[in-house]
Structure formats: structure tokens, C-alpha cells
Amino acid sequence: MPETAPFGARVNRMFEKYGPLCAGIDPHSSTLQSWGLEDDPEGLERFSMAMVEAVAGAVGFVKPQSAFYERFGSKGVAVLEKTVAAAREAGVQVVLDVKRGDIGSTMQAYAEAYLDPSSPLAVDAITVSPFLGVGSLQPAFDLALAHNKGVFVLARTSNPEGKRVQLARKRDGQTVAQAVIDEVATHNGDTDPMGSFGVVVGATIGPCVSADDARLSESTYGITHTSVKHRDAAHDLAHLNGPILVPGMGAQGGKPGDLARVLGPARDQAIPTYSRQISREGPSPARLREAVTRLQDEVRRATGQ
Template sequence: MAQHGGVRAGEGDGAAASDGFGTRLQRIIAERGGLCVGIDPHSYLLADWALPDDASGARELGLAVVEAAARGGAGIVKPQVAFFERFGSAGYAALEEVLAAARAAGLLVIADVKRGDLGTSVEAYGEAWLTPGAPLEADAMTISAFQGVGSLAGPIRLAAESGKGLFVLAATSNPEAAAIQTSVAPDSGRSVARAIIEDVTVQNQAIGHVAGPLGVVLGATLDLSVFGIDVSSAPTPELPVLAPGFGHQGARIEDAASIYGEYARMLVVSESRGILSAGPDGLADTIATRAAEVRTALA
């Protein structure tokens, strides 16, 4: 197992919050490509890596992924918080170390938390993950707008003020979601997925950056036209898109440009199990290969 002493909290590129999340994401994509390596310490992966199925195993896997991502040329990582949360407070302590190490290594960190609520509750979720200096600080978080994009006012304001980002669930790959996300509002004729994209775009326009700090999640295994999304033209400002579904879930990286069309301009290609299954010894090489494939596919 690789040693992790070379990555310490407080090191890294120190990108200023004033850059804005969208600007920093654009820079990462331009320099390293859009590969996002998931950090998902599943029980079976911990066993495959000869690690215990507990907080210490999750920590070891997480730190190894951070180190390999930095060596392999990836610029973005996405810890799936649920796989740390299952170990309670010890899991959160492990996650804090992984988050800090990733940001210290100059990686852009998306906390995959999928929180959603309203009022002061959703604002508190935003404070937990987006406040500079917070124990769980990340560069962006995934978030649900089931109560409407307007319900996310608190996290949106915090993201704009502190140079952070949000990825709002819009069209997700799980089949159970299709009935809701393809539903069309009789007053506007918009699908739920399209409405989320358009409402997020309005918020980005109000914030006023060239590249929005607010993005959406669009699954790579979907026919996005079924969800009312026309990928032949993309919103303005530039819209970050987090794209799960590559690798283990079946989507092919070489198809990314055709799947997302104009939405591919700020595409974050997320893959976890397909990469992590390489094991600790082959991880950096697998990341380097996949990062090169993403750069080629989206060139």
C-alpha cells in the first residue's frame, strides 16, 4: 500500500475563492481534462484491496485514491459520502482527512452528498460542505432540488460568496427517477429535468460569472432528449455538468461528446468502480490512461 505522508492539509495550489468555482473548473479541465475519480469505499472494494471494512479502511482507500489521482494526472475527485457515513463519527473523521488531503494536493473536490431540504436546514447543509475552513470543506457539493431550485437559495448564496459550486440533480441514471424527471408541467411545457437546468441557468446569470458556479447532474446512460433536454445548444453562462455513469455503469468515454453535445464544454466525467477495481498497485496507471482517454474524447 502506498504511503501518504507527502500530502498534508494546508498545502496545494491555494486557489483563491475569488476565482469562482466555474473558473477553477475550467482551468482544471484545460490543464488536466475532465476526469473525475470517485472515492467510493464499498465493502467489496475494501475487501479486494485487503483493507478492513471500517473507517480506517475507508480512510486508507481514500488517501490512496487522492495520491494516485494526483500522480495520474486527474484534476477532480468525488468522495461518495455515504460510504464514509456508514461508519459514524469515525467515518466522518476519515472523510475529513481525505477531503483535506485532496484539496491540499491541488485537486478539485466534489462532495457527493445529494443533500436537499429548504430554509435554514438546507442552508446548514451548505455551510457544512461549502464554508471555507470547515472540517468538511469541499469545492462543490451535489444537491437535490426536489422542493424546487428556489429552495436552494441559502447554498446558492454561499457558493457565490465563497467561490464554491453546486451540482443540482436534474436527470439521473436510476430508472425510478425517469417518471418524475420526464414529467411535463402543463403551464410551461417543460420537463422537470429541463426546468431544473433553466432555473439553474437563471441563477448563474444573476451571479454573473462567465462560467457558472452552479451546475447540473446528467447521467451518461440516458437519452437526454427523452428528458426534454436539447444538447445541440448549451445555456449561457457556461454550465458545469457532472456526468456519472461511465465505466462500471455502462457508458463509454468515447461517446461522451455525442451524448452531451454542446453541454460537453464543461463536462466532468465521473467514474469510480471501474477505476478503483484496478486495486492500489494499478490505480495511478489506470487513472492516467482514463484521463488521457477523456482528454481525447472531449478534445
């Protein structure tokens, strides 16, 4: 069924109704085993359906990690389709973590796979990689706009390998990460309450740089976008006007208090994602629900939602 409101408006609605928490659905083999399940498509399905049932009505967002389904081939992808359908039937916004990124007709095909409502894998939003150029993602932006879907572009991730690329600087001193954020922001403009195009910013990176602190003296340093204090973590999100997916919460080290440090004034646009900190409470539905409720309260306070 086609969506009648843009993804950004639905995000805002979920913030108001439930809060910003996103429950990650990451069926690691170790997690399945800890639940007493076999590491096979049947165990995958039992885990996924239990997670959806436990969080439905308590969160506005879930984020299945596609790779953990794809490892089982067509049977795993069939389970992913069922998981997506169950979550969307429950009224939860599904952000599929697929990190696709390519050019031309290949990117168009990826966009059709996940953002075209006629696809069995159609979700509310996907993650994409911009490192063939943000412009290469235009087919995903176009299809998302046409069908009221969302796109989250990797900008500043927590993994140590990403730092070398994402914090590389252009001649004007601007980081690659900031260039990605700025380009995504152009797709949102002044859309109210927010645009449908977001970025991914890890919870465990360095602090946000406010607009007032984001400039060096050109005469001294020859660059104009960051302060000396925060040169290793420079990113300014104040102008994004879109949702910010924040992985790395919980088991990976991110805490609610980090959201203000990492996102600054844009923390009220955050969708903090917890995966293992929730799933480790399973398979008990009551304990899963209790974990979700507790974390929802914590991130609501942290983001001001």
C-alpha cells in the same frame, strides 16, 4: 484558506491543466475487501489516502461519496475530513457527493457544513437535490457565491426510478429536468469562462436535444420543448454555461462516446466521473495511475478538451 477564483474559473483551469476526468472515491465494502482491507474505519482511511495519492497530479477533480463514510458514524466522517483535506492539499478540486436538499434554516445549515471555509468538511462543490424546488437551494447558491464554491443540481439521473419524476411534463410540455436546467442556468448568466453552478446528468440516459430540434409543433402536439424523436430524453444544455457532472461512466455502462450523445454541444463542459473502473485497479498505485492516465486521454478526446 479562502479561494480567490470562482469555482467555474477553477473548473476551466483544471480542464486546461489536466483534462475533465473526475476520480470517484467510493469505498464500497466490496471494494475494500478486494483491496485486502477490513471494512472498518482503518480500511476506509487506507483506501481513501491511497486513492488521493494515486490520482493527485493526474486529475483535477475527485468525488468522494459521503454515504460510504457516514456508515461508520463519527469515525467515518473523521476519515472523510482527512480525505477532503488531503485532496485539497494536493491541489485537487473536491466535489462531495452528498445530494442534500431541504428548506430554510436546514438548507442553510447543510450549506454551512460543506461550503463555509471554516467548516472541517468544506469542499469545492457539492451535489444537491432540487425536488423541494430549485428555489429551496438558495442558501447553498448564496454561500457558494460568497465563498467561490460550486453547486451541482440533480437534473437528469441514470437511475430508472428517476425517469418518472424527471421526465414528467409541465403544461407547456417542458420536462421537470429541463426546468431544473433552465433555472440553474439563470444563476450563471454570461459569466466567463463559465458559471459555478452546474447540473448532474447521467452518462447512460437518452440523447441531448439541440436547440434547433427542441420544439414540437404546438398545433399538432400542444407542447413546445421537445422533438418527437427525443421525447423520452429531452434536455437542452446549450445555455447552461456551467459545469456538468456526469456520473455513470465505466462500470455503470457509460462510455466516452456517450458524452456527445448525452450532452451535445455542451460536452466541453463535462466532468465525467469514473469510480469502480479506477478503484478496481488497486491497491497497486502504478495500476491506479495507469487507469487514470488512460481514461483522462479518452475523455479529453471525447469532450474536445
